[in-house]
Amino acid sequence: MDNYTGKRLDGRYEIQEVIGVGGMAVVYKAYDNIDDRTVAVKILKEEYLANEEFRRRFKNESKAIAVLSHPNIVKVFNVSYGDRLQYIVMEYVEGITLKEYIEQQGKLGIKETVHFTMQILRALQHAHDKGIVHRDIKPQNIMLLSNGNIKVTDFGIARFSYSDTKTMTDSAIGSVHYISPEQARGDTTDDRADIYSVGVVLYEMLTGQLPFQSDNSVSVALMQLQSDPKRPRELNSSIPVGLEQIVMHAMQKNAKDRYLTAAEMLLDIEEFKRNPTIRFQRDYFVDNDPTKFVPKKPNVNTIPTQQTSYQNTNQPDYSDFEEEEERSGKVDLLQLVLVSDCLFLRCLFLYFFISSPMYSSLICLLYLISSVKIMKQKLQAVITKKILYLS
Ligand SMILES: Nc1ncnc2c1ncn2[C@@H]1O[C@H](COP(=O)(O)OP(=O)(O)OP(=O)(O)O)[C@@H](O)[C@H]1O
Ligand SMILES: [Mg+2]
Numbered sequence: 001m002d003n004y005t006g007k008r009l010d011g012r013y014e015i016q017e018v019i020g021v022g023g024m025a026v027v028y029k030a031y032d033n034i035d036d037r038t039v040a041v042k043i044l045k046e047e048y049l050a051n052e053e054f055r056r057r058f059k060n061e062s063k064a065i066a067v068l069s070h071p072n073i074v075k076v077f078n079v080s081y082g083d084r085l086q087y088i089v090m091e092y093v094e095g096i097t098l099k100e101y102i103e104q105q106g107k108l109g110i111k112e113t114v115h116f117t118m119q120i121l122r123a124l125q126h127a128h129d130k131g132i133v134h135r136d137i138k139p140q141n142i143m144l145l146s147n148g149n150i151k152v153t154d155f156g157i158a159r160f161s162y163s164d165t166k167t168m169t170d171s172a173i174g175s176v177h178y179i180s181p182e183q184a185r186g187d188t189t190d191d192r193a194d195i196y197s198v199g200v201v202l203y204e205m206l207t208g209q210l211p212f213q214s215d216n217s218v219s220v221a222l223m224q225l226q227s228d229p230k231r232p233r234e235l236n237s238s239i240p241v242g243l244e245q246i247v248m249h250a251m252q253k254n255a256k257d258r259y260l261t262a263a264e265m266l267l268d269i270e271e272f273k274r275n276p277t278i279r280f281q282r283d284y285f286v287d288n289d290p291t292k293f294v295p296k297k298p299n300v301n302t303i304p305t306q307q308t309s310y311q312n313t314n315q316p317d318y319s320d321f322e323e324e325e326e327r328s329g330k331v332d333l334l335q336l337v338l339v340s341d342c343l344f345l346r347c348l349f350l351y352f353f354i355s356s357p358m359y360s361s362l363i364c365l366l367y368l369i370s371s372v373k374i375m376k377q378k379l380q381a382v383i384t385k386k387i388l389y390l391s
Helices: 052-065 098-105 110-129 162-167 170-177 181-185 191-207 217-226 241-250 262-274 321-353 358-390
Strands: 013-021 025-032 037-044 076-081 086-091 095-097 142-145 150-152
Touching: 013 037, 037 052, 052 076, 052 086, 095 098, 098 142, 098 191, 110 142, 110 150, 110 191, 110 241, 110 262, 170 217, 181 191, 181 217, 191 241, 191 262, 241 262
Parallel strands: none
Antiparallel strands: 013 025, 025 037, 037 086, 076 086, 095 142, 142 150
16 A cells, blocks of 8 residues: 655645545545644555546546535645646544444434434535535545534545446445446436435435445446335334435436435425424325325425324424524614613603703603613513523
8 A cells, every 4th residue: 555654745744644545545644834734635546646537537626626615525725736646635524434433323313314414415515506516425425523513525536437336446336335326327427416325325324224235336336227225214114204205305216306406405304304294295205004195286395294103202302592592692682772772862851851940850750760660671571581591
């Protein structure tokens, strides 16, 4: 294996240790002496330097990803395309890959899965808006920080097709489990290829299993083209129907039957988050229990339904406390401003009457006393609300 440990690249990046080895590159932890920060340096393996196709990918696509800037995307700082060395310098992520996390946990909880999927989709939405398709979404390319934040890496670097999988090394064969049927065929791909892969990642998070498994990458690619996966609820009956529908919609074989955009899929996930018992209107969806079959209604995207088995399990609480807290704080501040403003006006009123005849001053004094009473009540209400909220 190439080893650059202890070397300094371009007089700037001090290579410290190997972090991981992928299909076409080795990733190192390094220190950037100019910008004074720890970075990750991904160096193209020597055997691929002579491969014009790999060099072209590395060069063209790493240029494109440098324009991406999103909290859920690993930032690319620099790219070098020398004849003897090609590397990408990126944000160093202190965490583990989603693949490692799934392997540790077996399968993930619903709340966690939803949280991760939303972040992956937000990253994709940003990239797709800029015309960049990832083409290699898999849990190995998704980094997980200890605070639950997700960072997607390797945007647009790999363009996998069925023919690629025949020549790839073992570590890259992992990709074939997540590629869309059109990628498996070697057809041209667009944003919807990423949607399919997110569907597979979601399937794996919920069930702890891959939809298509075989030791042989060619068989897996053929299954992506022809076979129907087991439905997630057959493997884990606690998965809510609505979430299973989202997985199956993302994993449709024909790209035009899937979510058309990451934003569209995100909307359904958000809808599910609000209402975990939801069932979506999808014509491909057939409930095993015919009495619960939901007929298709045009122009109706979602409907709330009766109890499902999910409600008997530990139903996650999705209330968004932080946003509520922010809103509540703003209202209180507004009320305080209004109350103090009112006090100021009434004092001003009193000042104008101070030098007036006796009776005017008397009326004014009564007016001020009543004002103070009202303000006291208002202030009391604001303070009570604040105390209730804090407790
Ligand atoms: N920015 C980063 N910060 C920290 N660790 C990283 C970073 N990027 C990659 N890694 C680590 O390096 C490992 C290898 O990454 P790499 O992208 O080369 O391989 P891969 O994704 O498994 O395969 P492929 O070549 O198909 O992308 C990852 O599994 C991850 O542990
Ligand atoms: Mg990778």
